[in-house]
Amino acid sequence: MSAARSRLRPRDTVRVAFSGLRARPLRAVLSALGIAVGIAAMVAVVGISASSREQVNQQLDALGTNLLTVAPSQSFVSEAQLPQESVDMVARLDDVDSVSAVGTVPGAAVYRSDEIDPNQTNAIAVSAARTDLLDTVSATVASGRWLDDVLGAFPVVVLGADTAELLGVSRTDGDVQVWLGGEWFTVAGILDPVPLAPELDTSALIGWPAATSVLGFDGAPTTVYQRVAGDAIDQVRALLPATVDPAAPEEVAVSRPSDALAAQAAADETLTTLLLALGGVALLVGGIGVANTMVIAVLERRSEVGLRRALGATRAHIRRQFLGESVLLAALGGGGGALLGGAATAAFASSRDWPFALPVWVLAGAAGATVVVGALAGAYPAARAARMPPTAALSAV
Amino acid sequence: MTVSTAEPVIRLRDVHRRYPGRPPVRALDGVSLSIAPGELVAIVGPSGSGKSTLLNILGTLDRADAGEVRIDGRDVGTLSDKQLSALRAHRIGFVFQQFFLSPGVSALDNVADGLLYTGASLRERRRRAARTLTRVGLADRLRHRGNELSGGQRQRVAVARALVGRPSFLLADEPTGALDSASGAAVLKLLHELHDGGTTVIVITHDHGVAAELPRQVHILDGRIESDECVAGAA
Numbered sequence: 001m002s003a004a005r006s007r008l009r010p011r012d013t014v015r016v017a018f019s020g021l022r023a024r025p026l027r028a029v030l031s032a033l034g035i036a037v038g039i040a041a042m043v044a045v046v047g048i049s050a051s052s053r054e055q056v057n058q059q060l061d062a063l064g065t066n067l068l069t070v071a072p073s074q075s076f077v078s079e080a081q082l083p084q085e086s087v088d089m090v091a092r093l094d095d096v097d098s099v100s101a102v103g104t105v106p107g108a109a110v111y112r113s114d115e116i117d118p119n120q121t122n123a124i125a126v127s128a129a130r131t132d133l134l135d136t137v138s139a140t141v142a143s144g145r146w147l148d149d150v151l152g153a154f155p156v157v158v159l160g161a162d163t164a165e166l167l168g169v170s171r172t173d174g175d176v177q178v179w180l181g182g183e184w185f186t187v188a189g190i191l192d193p194v195p196l197a198p199e200l201d202t203s204a205l206i207g208w209p210a211a212t213s214v215l216g217f218d219g220a221p222t223t224v225y226q227r228v229a230g231d232a233i234d235q236v237r238a239l240l241p242a243t244v245d246p247a248a249p250e251e252v253a254v255s256r257p258s259d260a261l262a263a264q265a266a267a268d269e270t271l272t273t274l275l276l277a278l279g280g281v282a283l284l285v286g287g288i289g290v291a292n293t294m295v296i297a298v299l300e301r302r303s304e305v306g307l308r309r310a311l312g313a314t315r316a317h318i319r320r321q322f323l324g325e326s327v328l329l330a331a332l333g334g335g336g337g338a339l340l341g342g343a344a345t346a347a348f349a350s351s352r353d354w355p356f357a358l359p360v361w362v363l364a365g366a367a368g369a370t371v372v373v374g375a376l377a378g379a380y381p382a383a384r385a386a387r388m389p390p391t392a393a394l395s396a397v
Numbered sequence: 398m399t400v401s402t403a404e405p406v407i408r409l410r411d412v413h414r415r416y417p418g419r420p421p422v423r424a425l426d427g428v429s430l431s432i433a434p435g436e437l438v439a440i441v442g443p444s445g446s447g448k449s450t451l452l453n454i455l456g457t458l459d460r461a462d463a464g465e466v467r468i469d470g471r472d473v474g475t476l477s478d479k480q481l482s483a484l485r486a487h488r489i490g491f492v493f494q495q496f497f498l499s500p501g502v503s504a505l506d507n508v509a510d511g512l513l514y515t516g517a518s519l520r521e522r523r524r525r526a527a528r529t530l531t532r533v534g535l536a537d538r539l540r541h542r543g544n545e546l547s548g549g550q551r552q553r554v555a556v557a558r559a560l561v562g563r564p565s566f567l568l569a570d571e572p573t574g575a576l577d578s579a580s581g582a583a584v585l586k587l588l589h590e591l592h593d594g595g596t597t598v599i600v601i602t603h604d605h606g607v608a609a610e611l612p613r614q615v616h617i618l619d620g621r622i623e624s625d626e627c628v629a630g631a632a
Contacts, residue, residue, distance in 0.1 A: 005483045
């Protein structure tokens with residue numbers, strides 16, 4: 001019996017810590033709420049940005065990252081054109097799966113009617129489009145129909161998504177006409193937004209033959225779109241300028257639109273970091289709340305500390321009890337916050353039709369953060385409780 | 398009562414305890430005391446006499462400045478804080494005037510907490526708590542919460558908590574101080590029964606009426622033992 005030690009089982013440490021919280025449930029919930037807000041903010045910020053990235057990734061998967069765009073380098077002339085034969089030249093390249101092009105019709109503009117002031121062009125470009133454009137740029141028709149070989153020979157126009165909105169056109173039943181380049185063109189269709197070729201959203205697209213015959217278009221493309229076999233992108237990219245314009249390859253700019261989408265997603269990360277820092281501040285404030293609660297709890301429970309010392313608790317047992325209480329309190333908040341943040345992410349993602357994405361490391365990080373915050377917040381009060389002499393604790397009634 | 402010749406449970410030799418101040422308070426001023434196993438002792442004195450300090454020293458909650466304190470055969474002055482905690486967990490049972498029960502917790506679990514720091518499992522603690530509660534006459538109150546019990550019942554639960562670890566002695570600080578006279582008498586009767594069963598019980602009190610009912614009375618005044626008498630005929 002002389003070797004008997006004072007011993008508190010780990011399971012009992014948790015039990016004792018938990019019973020301390022249960023004695024004052026409202027206070028426990030309110031102080032846990034501070035932590036919950038911080039964790040929820042951080043989880044939601046990361047979750048929403050992950051969902052947004054996931055959405056871009058899915059979009060890129062659907063649209064493909066193998067689209068290259070060739071346009072005149074814009075350093076000198078704003079309305080520069082590519083050589084007329086460039087589409088055929090590109091089509092002859094190995095590894096090019098499909099090619100299409102649009103050619104801006106110089107000086108043409110589109111208006112809702114012939115009464116509109118000609119200066120109000122709304123910056124809408126009138127372009128001749130090849131009939132295979134939609135497939136190459138993964139565009140879809142929102143309503144009406146796309147140009148085919150027959151329609152393309154008539155004064156018929158398909159409007160980009162923004163163009164239709166700017167002109168106030170929503171019907172595509174063939175009754176609506178717009179004033180285009182000094183002629184009436186019938187609206188045959190309206191496109192969905194085209195993520196890989198956003199310049200089409202602000203275009204009015206007419207058939208190549210109609211552009212030539214009605215508007216006197218010279219047939220020189222301004223942008224050539226090509227789909228390339230996946231693993232040959234870099235080679236094709238290097239070959240394109242000389243292929244399109246052997247005489248002046250330096251006046252040809254090649255770009256990969258999917259890069260722009262990915263870059264846009266990456267740009268959001270700066271904002272995410274900032275918001276994450278704000279969540280961290282909320283977590284810090286929550287931690288201070290927990291520390292405050294624990295300091296008060298230790299002061300209020302001096303007699304409990306004294307009783308426990310009389311029952312045989314060591315200083316370490318007392319310290320562990322209050323530290324455990326603090327970590328439990330923070331973990332309670334962390335768990336609630338993670339749920340809250342997850343719910344906020346899910347709600348936000350579903351409101352935008354995004355996929356729901358919440359990386360596991362966020363949840364692991366949130367759990368780790370709460371344990372650290374709880375331990376830091378509880379360290380001082382717990383040490384104070386442990387240092388309290390048992391006689392002082394018992395006489396403090 | 399038989400005076401045991403065995404090793405005393407408690408032996409104090411010329412114990413001093415001073416609290417700093419102007420002038421310093423001499424709470425204990427050369428106290429020597431020996432308590433044998435199986436004794437039922439009252440330590441009686443008015444407030445300020447030093448009896449609370451003596452309680453703390455006997456309970457190893459406080460240390461003497463000078464003199465020797467042997468509890469259960471061990472020199473307290475040589476023990477670390479951790480070893481003192483172990484001594485309290487296994488060898489000393491405390492009963493306080495204010496009971497110190499957890500209000501929302503059942504009588505059973507309050508008593509089981511008496512074994513919390515012995516490392517016994519919860520099931521074992523509850524088993525022994527149930528047995529001890531039966532011993533103090535509360536077999537039908539196991540599931541009652543602290544706040545559902547009368548004052549006398551609460552103090553009996555507290556006695557059971559002190560007893561559940563089979564300590565070398567019970568240290569009761571004004572055990573009847575917060576009770577009406579009938580409940581107080583019942584608690585004293587319980588202490589007598591425990592004494593009859595062989596438990597060593599030390600009652601600290603300012604109440605001469607309570608002390609008069611116990612077989613040995615140690616009177617303390619101004620930090621010194623005034624008298625130490627065995628009353629053969631006491632209840």
